[in-house]
Amino acid sequence: xxxxxxxxxxxxxxxxxxxxxxxxxxxxxxxxxxxxxxxxxxxxxxxxxxxxxxxxxxxxxxxxxxxxxxxxxxxxxxxxxxxxxxxxxxxxxxxxxxxxxxxxxxxxxxxxxxxxxxxxxxxxxxxxxxxxxxxxxxxxxxxxxxxxxxxxxxxxxxxxxxxxxxxxxxxxxxxxxxxxxxxxxxxxxxxxxxxxxxxxxxxxxxxxxxxxxxxxxxxxxxxxxxxxxxxxxxxxxxxxxxxxxxxxxxxxxxxxxxxxxxxxxxxxxxxxxxxxxxxxxxxxxxxxxxxxxxxxxxxxxxxxxxxxx
Amino acid sequence: xxxxxxxxxxxxxxxxxxxxxxxxxxxxxxxxxxxxxxxxxxxxxxxxxxxxxxxxxxxxxxxxxxxxxxxxxxxxxxxxxxxxxxxxxxxxxxxxxxxxxxxxxxxxxxxxxxxxxxxxxxxxxxxxxxxxxxxxxxxxxxxxxxxxxxxxxxxxxxxxxxxxxxxxxxxxxxxxxxxxxxxxxxxxxxxxxxxxxxxxxxxxxxxxxxxxxxxxxxxxxxxxxxxxxxxxxxxxxxxxxxxxxxxxxxxxxxxxxxxxxxxxxxxxxxxxxxxxxxxxxxxxxxxxxxxxxxxxxxxxxxxxxxxxx
Numbered sequence: 357x358x359x360x361x362x363x364x365x366x367x368x369x370x371x372x373x374x375x376x377x378x379x380x381x382x383x384x385x386x387x388x389x390x391x392x393x394x395x396x397x398x399x400x401x402x403x404x405x406x407x408x409x410x411x412x413x414x415x416x417x418x419x420x421x422x423x424x425x426x427x428x429x430x431x432x433x434x435x436x437x438x439x440x441x442x443x444x445x446x447x448x449x450x451x452x453x454x455x456x457x458x459x460x461x462x463x464x465x466x467x468x469x470x471x472x473x474x475x476x477x478x479x480x481x482x483x484x485x486x487x488x489x490x491x492x493x494x495x496x497x498x499x500x501x502x503x504x505x506x507x508x509x510x511x512x513x514x515x516x517x518x519x520x521x522x523x524x525x526x527x528x529x530x531x532x533x534x535x536x537x538x539x540x541x542x543x544x545x546x547x548x549x550x551x552x553x554x555x556x557x558x559x560x561x562x563x564x565x566x567x568x569x570x571x572x573x574x575x576x577x578x579x580x581x582x583x584x585x586x587x588x589x590x591x592x593x594x595x596x597x598x599x600x601x602x603x604x605x606x607x608x609x610x611x612x613x614x615x616x617x618x619x620x621x622x623x624x625x626x627x628x629x630x631x632x633x634x635x636x637x638x639x640x641x642x643x644x645x646x647x648x649x650x651x652x653x654x655x656x657x658x659x660x661x662x663x664x665x
Numbered sequence: 666x667x668x669x670x671x672x673x674x675x676x677x678x679x680x681x682x683x684x685x686x687x688x689x690x691x692x693x694x695x696x697x698x699x700x701x702x703x704x705x706x707x708x709x710x711x712x713x714x715x716x717x718x719x720x721x722x723x724x725x726x727x728x729x730x731x732x733x734x735x736x737x738x739x740x741x742x743x744x745x746x747x748x749x750x751x752x753x754x755x756x757x758x759x760x761x762x763x764x765x766x767x768x769x770x771x772x773x774x775x776x777x778x779x780x781x782x783x784x785x786x787x788x789x790x791x792x793x794x795x796x797x798x799x800x801x802x803x804x805x806x807x808x809x810x811x812x813x814x815x816x817x818x819x820x821x822x823x824x825x826x827x828x829x830x831x832x833x834x835x836x837x838x839x840x841x842x843x844x845x846x847x848x849x850x851x852x853x854x855x856x857x858x859x860x861x862x863x864x865x866x867x868x869x870x871x872x873x874x875x876x877x878x879x880x881x882x883x884x885x886x887x888x889x890x891x892x893x894x895x896x897x898x899x900x901x902x903x904x905x906x907x908x909x910x911x912x913x914x915x916x917x918x919x920x921x922x923x924x925x926x927x928x929x930x931x932x933x934x935x936x937x938x939x940x941x942x943x944x945x946x947x948x949x950x951x952x953x954x955x956x957x958x959x960x961x962x963x964x965x966x967x968x969x970x971x972x973x974x
Contacts, residue, residue, distance in 0.1 A: 376796050402796050408826060410819035413785040417823065420789020423774060424724075426796050428789070447779045448786060451765055 359529040360392045362499055363520055366506045367464075371399055371429070374511055378421050380405040380414065381431035390466060391525055394431050402426070415441030415463070419448045419515070422461040427511050432465035435519060436479040446489040449515055453489075462510055463517045467495070469559060469609070470522040471650035478645045481612035482519040482558070483586040492516035493586030494542060497561040498530040501584055504541045517586070521559040523650060530561065536593065542585025543593060549577030552603040552663060555594060557583045557617055560607040563636065563652055567605055570656050576665050578605075588616040591623055598628040603663055607636040609652050611644070634659050675713060675874055676949055680962045682709045682733055683936045683946055684969055685742045689732070689749070690905070693926035698749050700762040701924040703730035706938060707904035708836060710945035711869070712737045714877035715804060715834065718885055719772060722794075722801030726787045728811060729764040729778035730836070738771040743972050781814025783807065784833070788820045791829040802888050806834045810841030813850060818858075821894060825862050830888035832881075835898045840921050859896045870900035872945040875952070902943040905930045936962045 357365075371377055377399050381390070386406050389395040397404055407414055414430055415438075421428040432438060438445070469480040486493035493516060494505045509516055536545040546561075547568060556564035561582045571578045579597045583589070598604055604624065606617050624630055636654055638644070686704050693702060705712070712733035719725065727734055735745060739756065748755030749763055757766060764778035774790065777783040787805035794801055811817065812835050824831045835855065839846050846852070859866040865887055869877055881897070888895045905927030908917025930938060936958075937946045949958060 378792060378796055403792070405827065408819070408822050410815075410823060412781075412816050413788060413819035413823055416782065416785020416816070416820070417789035417792060420775070420786040420791075421793040421796075422789075423786070424790045424793035424797075426793035428793075443779055443782055444785065447777065447782055451775065451777070454760060 357529055358525070359521070359527055360525040362529045363496065363502050363506070364393055364395055366502050367510065368396060368398070370506050370510050371397065374427055375401055376426055377402040377511065378405070378426055378428040379403070379431070380407050380417070380428070382407055382409055382433060384431045390431060390433050393466065393520065411437050411440035412444060415444035416448060418461040418463065419444060419452055422457050422459045422515065423452065423455070425459050427460040429462045429464055429510065432463065434477060435465040435467045435482065435485070436477050438463065438465055438485060439479070442488065445485065445491065449489045449491060452515060457513050460511045460513050461515045465517065465519055466522050467519045467559070468522050469650045472647045474647045475645040478611065480558075480650065481610040482517060483610065483616055484612050484614055486517060486586040487614055490587060493519065494584050495519045495521070495558055495586065496584070497521070497524070497559055497582055498532050498544075500532065500534055501544055501582065502529070504537060505584065508541045519586070524559065530565070538590070538593060540585065540589065542583070542589045544582045544584060545579065545593060546582065547578065547580040548597070549579050549601070551576045551578060551601055551665065552605060553579045553581065553594065553598045553601045554605045554607070555581045555583060555617065555620070557606070557608040557615065558610040560609040560652070563607050563609070563654060566656060567659070570660060574660070574665065583617070586616070588619050591620050594620065595623065595627050598624050598630065602629065602631040604630065604633050605636060605659065605663070606633065607652070609638075611638060632663050634662050670717070670875060670878055672875065672952060675717065675878070676953060676958070677961060677965065678713045678737060679709050679874055679945060679949065680936050680958070680965050681740065681969070682712060682736045684962065684966045685736050685745070686732060687930055687932050687936070688742065688969055688973060689746065690926050690930050691932050692746065694928065700749060700751065702732065702749055702763040703924045704905065704922070704927065705730050705733040705903070706927065706930065707902050707944060708733050708838070710872050710874040710877055710948070711834065711836065711899045711901070713874050714881050717878050718881040719804065720801060722799060723772060724790055724801065724803050725773045726783045726790065726803065726805040727773060727776040728780070728783055728806055728808060730808070731766060731776050731806070732763065734806065735766055735768060735773060738773055739768055741972070742969050746973060780811040781807070781816035784811070784816045784820040787831050788823050788829060791824065791831045792827060795827070795829065800889070802830045802832055802885050804832045804834060806836060808835065808841070809837040809839060809846060812853065812855070821859070821862055821864060821896070824894035825864055828892040829894060830892055831894045832885060832888050833894060833896045835896065837898055837900050838903045840903065840923070842923050855896060855898050865893060865895045866898070868898045868900065872901065872942055872948045873951070874945060874949070902939075904938040904944060935959065
């Protein structure tokens with residue numbers, strides 16, 4: 357099943373649970389329904405609204421509905437449109453966060469990481485939005501992540517942002533069985549090995565899987581983590597693993613200059629006596645915002661060679 | 666059927682809110698508040714009228730200049746002053762101060778000091794009402810500065826598109842921070858702007874609290890029966906301005922305070938601040954003789970002084 361189909365199916369199932377809910381956004385029940393993300397939405401009671409183009413107001417509406425006891429989901433075609441709603445994300449949330457709401461507000465943007473969008477749509481950093489007001493945020497790579505994150509967070513009381521990857525929309529969704537996941541569904545572990553720890557951020561799990569495959573072919577046994585929380589999380593599970601392996605590969609396919617893994621690495625260096633750490637991220641030389649592909653360019657063999665197994 | 670107006674009670678409320686602010690101003694002048702407070706001397710008529718008109722299911726959403734509405738809803742001046750002093754026994758346990766002060770138990774559900782921010786939240790409250798099939802209008806207060814924000818237009822379009830009974834009160838004191846309307850923008854004809862969206866509009870300018878009660882009662886009824894937003898522009902003057910002599914302005918520079926105390930207002934001078942229709946207390950002399958107003962004012966001031974001693 358395609359990534360977008362699986363997520364659509366999981367959302368459709370979950371939104372039938374509440375007695376009343378508000379689903380809204382631009383074109384969510386028209387045209388391609390955000391490339392299939394919101395196709396066929398139905399609710400037990402409530403409203404499904406194709407809205408005007410007014411992201412700032414649409415963010416405020418979700419907070420207002422939540423404060424008034426109605427859960428709301430704002431589906432967005434592009435994460436960068438959310439820049440227009442930053443006032444609400446920060447200032448309204450900072451008021452709302454002191455309350456104990458009975459309802460939820462979830463913003464569900466598509467993160468435009470498919471490339472070639474041009475200078476003004478090159479923002480693919482969910483963490484940057486979340487860090488402004490310590491907003492819980494989650495990215496989804498695999499079937500189990502979609503199931504667990506949507507089940508636990510889509511309509512739980514409170515506010516958060518759930519991001520999905522445009523680049524993965526038409527690909528077969530990864531069906532991986534995790535060996536562990538944390539209680540907040542912000543960290544999934546897909547394998548456990550003794551030789552190296554691979555830690556994938558944002559939507560970089562496919563790159564981590566490629567590293568895992570190549571390492572296993574060389575007789576090297578990696579642990580593989582996907583960090584789905586956009587904000588810094590408890591790194592206990594990672595610390596335990598790295599204390600054993602002493603070597604890490606950190607992969608981040610976002611363009612953020614403020615990634616949560618910087619804090620994680622500080623902790624790992626102090627707590628785990630790292631012998632080797634390789635960062636796999638973007639190069640930002642030149643005019644990086646020009647229309648171009650959005651894939652990481654990785655020399656896997658060189659990285660593995662650097663780890664000196 | 667419209668509620669019978671108790672004219673004496675309305676006068677008492679008007680005087681209480683005026684005199685409460687004058688007491689707050691005295692404490693402010695001594696430098697006892699660390700937080701910014703936006704006094705609303707001269708704005709009392711619309712606040713008293715709105716609170717008189719609000720039904721049990723109605724909700725009120727405010728802006729940074731909210732002292733008059735909060736006082737109209739809760740007759741404990743001490744609870745307000747304690748909040749301004751950030752004490753645990755304040756109205757919001759010292760957590761909100763002035764610019765974000767809410768009183769949910771009395772229907773003031775959200776207050777924002779970001780211009781335009783609260784308009785979107787009001788739309789969210791109202792759509793939640795419609796989903797819950799709950800009666801009640803949402804009143805939201807903004808100003809001649811707030812209505813310049815894009816959120817004013819955005820939220821109006823959303824409310825009209827979704828048949829939401831939101832009553833938008835635009836307090837037009839012709840100032841935003843230190844600039845007059847003429848100094849910062851072209852005129853905005855709200856009647857034409859709202860008319861283009863088929864949103865009912867009315868301009869109130871008499872500072873007559875009784876007239877305001879009648880008009881707001883009719884407009885609330887219109888919003889609820891026709892399921893439409895309604896826009897009410899209230900022309901008013903923020904009283905307590907003064908002239909500051911400087912080398913550049915030997916004749917005295919006009920100061921229309923934004924936040925902060927008014928040095929020209931003195932507690933011992935009674936509730937009336939202007940001998941013109943700019944002052945809602947002066948307007949009351951159409952209905953009561955000066956001695957009646959003075960005696961009632963003295964009694965209320967004495968009670969307030971005892972409460973806050």
